Amino acid sequence: QKEVEQNSGPLSVPEGAIASLNCTYSDRVSQSFFWYRQYSGKSPELIMSIYSNGDKEDGRFTAQLNKASQYVSLLIRDSQPSDSATYLCAGGLAGGYNKLIFGAGTRLAVHP
């Protein structure tokens, strides 16, 4: 099992819909999680972080963490074509100071 797993996609959603991106993680990964957005040919940029069980909302984005199921998700409401990108899930390595383990990313395509 990979330490952080994501479905590679592409996930295709119509404009205005809710996009749901999912990520599972192994025991080696700690309880700090990050969602990065990466446009083609660009560097990753942080959009959300979550450390506690439950939901965290920031504008159109909601991150959800379920420690019992080792599952973290990102919901994007009112999806826009500009949200089309690859979304990387990352978790802190347990006992690993501030080292991050990244998933392979999910490609999201929002079509008009």
Added chain:
Amino acid sequence: DAEITQSPRHKITETGRQVTLACHQTWNHNNMFWYRQDLGHGLRLIHYSYGVHDTNKGEVSDGYSVSRSNTEDLPLTLESAASSQTSVYFCASTAGTGTSDTQYFGPGTRLTVL
């Protein structure tokens, strides 16, 4: 504005040559990281540093080395470039040492080894 830069942005080299990729940050962050990104693998950690003269190996460190002589720079050297090292390389930095600290990424270097 404070930032993190990488150079060159694109590099083509031949197998067996030594290559150095530069990373420079002006945030005065103690912690710096080098990743490579390949299709299907996401970002994988090559080397990292928690301060001047400190370097540590990541999960894919074979064939790479780093040195940290000042806070701002962490150059990545490929001792003898191999085709398997064709990739996009990202440098990142963070101020704190906890797993909750945000890593900020440079623009990346696309390296092709022929």
